[in-house]
Structure formats: C-alpha cells, structure tokens
Amino acid sequence: MPxxxxxxxxxxxxxxxxxxxxxxxxxxxxxxHRHLPEADVDAHLARVEMKNLGVYGYGVKAxxxxxxETAIQLTEGRIPAAxxxxxxxxxxxxxxxxxxxxxxxxxxxxxxxxxxDLLLITKGDLFDxxxxxARSGLADLFLGVEVVSxxxxxAYRGILARRGIKADEFVMVGNSLRSDILPVLExxxxxxxxxxxxxxxxxxxxxxxxxREGWYRLESIAAIGEFLGSIN
Amino acid sequence: MPxxxxxxxxxxxxxxxxxxxxxxxxxxxxxxHRHLPEADVDAHLARVEMKNLGVYGYGVKAxxxxxxETAIQLTEGRIPAAxxxxxxxxxxxxxxxxxxxxxxxxxxxxxxxxxxDLLLITKGDLFDxxxxxARSGLADLFLGVEVVSxxxxxAYRGILARRGIKADEFVMVGNSLRSDILPVLExxxxxxxxxxxxxxxxxxxxxxxxxREGWYRLESIAAIGEFLGSIN
Numbered sequence: 156m157p158x159x160x161x162x163x164x165x166x167x168x169x170x171x172x173x174x175x176x177x178x179x180x181x182x183x184x185x186x187x188h189r190h191l192p193e194a195d196v197d198a199h200l201a202r203v204e205m206k207n208l209g210v211y212g213y214g215v216k217a218x219x220x221x222x223x224e225t226a227i228q229l230t231e232g233r234i235p236a237a238x239x240x241x242x243x244x245x246x247x248x249x250x251x252x253x254x255x256x257x258x259x260x261x262x263x264x265x266x267x268x269x270x271x272d273l274l275l276i277t278k279g280d281l282f283d284x285x286x287x288x289a290r291s292g293l294a295d296l297f298l299g300v301e302v303v304s305x306x307x308x309x310a311y312r313g314i315l316a317r318r319g320i321k322a323d324e325f326v327m328v329g330n331s332l333r334s335d336i337l338p339v340l341e342x343x344x345x346x347x348x349x350x351x352x353x354x355x356x357x358x359x360x361x362x363x364x365x366x367r368e369g370w371y372r373l374e375s376i377a378a379i380g381e382f383l384g385s386i387n
Numbered sequence: 388m389p390x391x392x393x394x395x396x397x398x399x400x401x402x403x404x405x406x407x408x409x410x411x412x413x414x415x416x417x418x419x420h421r422h423l424p425e426a427d428v429d430a431h432l433a434r435v436e437m438k439n440l441g442v443y444g445y446g447v448k449a450x451x452x453x454x455x456e457t458a459i460q461l462t463e464g465r466i467p468a469a470x471x472x473x474x475x476x477x478x479x480x481x482x483x484x485x486x487x488x489x490x491x492x493x494x495x496x497x498x499x500x501x502x503x504d505l506l507l508i509t510k511g512d513l514f515d516x517x518x519x520x521a522r523s524g525l526a527d528l529f530l531g532v533e534v535v536s537x538x539x540x541x542a543y544r545g546i547l548a549r550r551g552i553k554a555d556e557f558v559m560v561g562n563s564l565r566s567d568i569l570p571v572l573e574x575x576x577x578x579x580x581x582x583x584x585x586x587x588x589x590x591x592x593x594x595x596x597x598x599r600e601g602w603y604r605l606e607s608i609a610a611i612g613e614f615l616g617s618i619n
Binding site: 207210211212213216217219220223224226227228230232233234235236237239240243246247250251280281282283285299302303304317318 | 439442443444445448449451452455456458459460462464465466467468469471472475478479482483512513514515517531534535536549550
C-alpha cells in the first residue's frame with residue numbers, strides 16, 4: 156500500500172527538547188555543588204525521576220518536581236527555600252521557551268503536508284505539547300495532534316483505529332527507537348528513525364532488539380520527503 | 388435528531404476531585420499557619436494558581452508547584468525544606484489516591500453505555516486523568532477518552548468533527564457551567580448540568596450568562612438515563 160499518513164514525533168524530531176533538560180540539569184548540578192561539592196546530582200536525579208515516572212508521567216512539571224525532591228534529599232533538608240524558588244523558576248522558563256525547530260524541519264514538513272496527511276504524535280504533558288506546537292508555527296500543517304501518556308503499541312493502535320488508518324498506509328518518523336520505531340513495527344506499520352544528537356537514557360533500547368525490516372534511518376529530517384517518495 | 392453520543396465529564400461528575408484539592412489546601416493552611424498565624428493562605432494560593440495557569444495548565448502537578456511557590460513566598464523563603472518535602476508528598480498522594488466514584492455513577496454509566504456511545508471528555512493532566520479512569524473500573528464502558536487542555540467551544544468542535552458526530556445528536560453531561568455547558572451550547576448541542584457540592588472558583592460563571600434553552604439540570608447523575616430517554 157502507498158503511504159497516505161505520516162506520523163511525526165515532536166520532541167527532538169521537529170524541535171529541540173532534550174537539550175533544554177540537559178541545560179537545566181547542569182544548572183541544578185552547579186546549584187547543589189555549592190552545598191555539596193561531591194554529590195552525584197545526575198545519578199540521584201535519575202533515580203528520583205524513575206521512581207516518580209509512574210505517578211507523574213513525562214514532562215517539565217514532573218521534571219521540576221523531581222528536581223526539587225532531589226535538592227531536598229541530597230542536602231538532607233538543608234537547602235534554603237530561596238534556592239528551591241530558583242528551581243521553580245527554571246521549570247517555568249522551560250515551559251515558556253520559544254519552540255526551536257531543528258534544521259530543515261520547516262520546509263520538510265511543509266513539503267510532506269502537500270502529499271500526505273500529517274499527524275503530530277507526541278507523549279508527555281498535554282498543555283506543554285500544545286503550547287510548543289502553537290509556538291512552532293507548524294500547527295496548520297497537521298491534520299491532527301495526538302498527545303499520549305506513553306507511546307506503546309496500544310497507543311498507536313488506538314490512534315490508527317480511531318482515525319480509520321490502515322497500518323500499511325502509515326509511517327512514523329521520530330528520534331526514539333523505543334517510542335517511535337519499535338511499537339509502530341509491532342503493528343505492521345513502517346517507521347523512519349531520525350536520530351537526535353542526545354537521547355534521554357530512559358529512551359535507549361539496544362538496536363539488536365529491533366526487527367531487521369520495516370524501518371529505515373535518515374541522518375536528517377530534511378530528506379524525509381524524497382525518502383518517503385522512494386519507498387512508496 | 389435523537390441523541391446517539393453522550394459526553395461525560397470526569398472530575399466531580401463521575402468521581403470526586405475538588406474535595407481532594409480542598410482537603411490538601413486545608414493541610415497547607417495549617418502548615419503555613421505554624422509559621423505565619425495571620426497569613427491569608429487561600430487568597431495567596433489562588434493568586435499564584437491564576438498567575439501560573441497559562442504556563443502550567445490544570446492538574447495536580449500544577450497545584451503542587453503552586454503550593455510550593457505559595458509556601459516560599461508567604462514565608463519569604465524562611466520555610467524549611469522539610470516542610471516543602473511534605474507538600475511534595477501531598478501531591479504524590481493526590482495522584483495515587485483511588486478513584487472515588489460519586490453516588491449512583493456506576494449503574495448510571497453502565498445503563499447509558501447500553502443505549503449510547505459514551506465519550507469521557509475531561510481537561511487537565513493527561514497522565515492523571517488516564518490513571519483515574521483506569522482505577523475507576525469504568526474504562527470499558529467508554530467508546531473513547533478525550534483529554535483536552537481547555538474545554539472551550541473549539542475543543543468540543545474538534546472532538547465532534549474528528550469523530551464524525553453531529554452537534555444535534557450529542558449531549559454533554561457535567562458539573563461545570565463554564566466547561567461542560569456553555570461551550571457545548573455554543574455549538575448547538577445539548578447539555579445537562581449535574582451540580583457538585585463544591586466548585587472551584589475558577590469554574591464559576593453567573594447563571595444569567597447562559598442561554599435559556601438547550602440545557603437542563605439534574606440533581607443527581609443517577610437519573611441521567613431516564614432523563615435522556617425523556618428528551619429524545
């Protein structure tokens with residue numbers, strides 16, 4: 156079947172996301188090292204985030220709450236409230252930042268939108284994702300937006316069923332093997348991996364665990380239009 | 388047109404929600420009064436919540452961040468981090484609480500599901516709402532779930548269009564005049580108001596601002612099946 160619908164991931168596929176977490180995490184490390192020069196802030200934060208994932212889900216608000224928890228725990232409650240107010244401010248700043256598109260995204264998505272129905276399929280915080288899309292200038296190019304709490308096969312199956320899309324006419328494009336590629340292949344749809352230069356540890360899967368067929372890799376999203384034309 | 392699709396609000400229509408915020412807010416008041424016996428905690432928190440609404444959106448994580456901000460500001464940074472850790476714990480507890488259905492909801496929704504397609508239409512935090520529905524035991528009775536960041540006419544219009552539902556075959560049932568009734572009437576659909584005993588100040592609208600026709604009020608959701616049969 157020819158492809159008629161293209162699903163696009165948002166974070167780190169269309170716009171920078173992980174970078175803003177990494178930069179904020181650096182600031183947290185510096186702030187806490189003023190109290191505890193030896194503390195392994197990154198490791199503690201990663202543990203707190205994993206513990207909270209099942210309660211908070213993904214997103215900036217969850218990250219902010221986990222940073223505050225990390226700061227209190229590592230300093231054993233000795234951190235001044237003023238420092239925690241600074242952390243609150245980082246979270247608000249992240250939520251208000253302009254959406255910074257990756258290189259080549261705007262013309263690539265515009266070209267795709269002339270040939271395919273486009274769905275933005277992202278996970279995380281609904282409010283934040285809608286805000287990022289609105290600020291991206293790309294919203295009008297998408298037929299629909301789907302924000303899901305977890306990108307697993309069931310979530311993709313639900314999206315395709317609700318919209319009457321057959322798996323073999325759908326292709327998903329994204330930077331995460333775990334969230335954008337593996338579950339889509341499970342449904343018998345196709346997927347294109349466009350790696351980002353950094354990936355959150357939680358999103359890592361060993362490449363050997365992927366099927367050998369049905370997915371492709373592109374170094375840049377700029378070439379996606381030409382590439383989809385070639386596999387159709 | 389006969390009604391074929393019933394939209395149901397979740398928070399304070401199917402399950403208790405505002406109550407858990409009110410109880411937690413009481414705890415915050417007590418905690419802060421230990422530091423500042425005279426502080427008007429409720430008024431300050433309300434201001435912080437309204438200021439943050441455009442950045443955080445709705446939900447428990449937003450509320451938790453606003454409680455922490457309120458505590459720091461009111462004490463001018465003198466609150467010990469250990470107290471802020473207690474506030475973090477309240478947020479996690481709210482997110483993990485069992486879903487407590489309102490009286491009569493389970494049989495009423497089960498009966499409706501035999502005669503209509505049911506959509507759960509809620510606003511707020513996607514992850515929290517999905518969790519509440521999963522814990523409610525009602526998930527299988529719904530054809531679909533729509534979590535939107537704001538319940539305005541555009542959001543309802545999008546849901547109906549995406550699902551191919553005509554306005555005059557749709558009725559929305561909920562406790563908020565502002566979110567469940569007014570925007571639905573704007574589209575020419577019908578709405579049933581089932582008041583909850585407390586309503587968040589942000590959800591208040593003067594009743595005079597509603598159209599005189601097209602909506603109804605029921606004292607309890609238990610009677611919804613019989614009522615919809617009578618207006619059809």
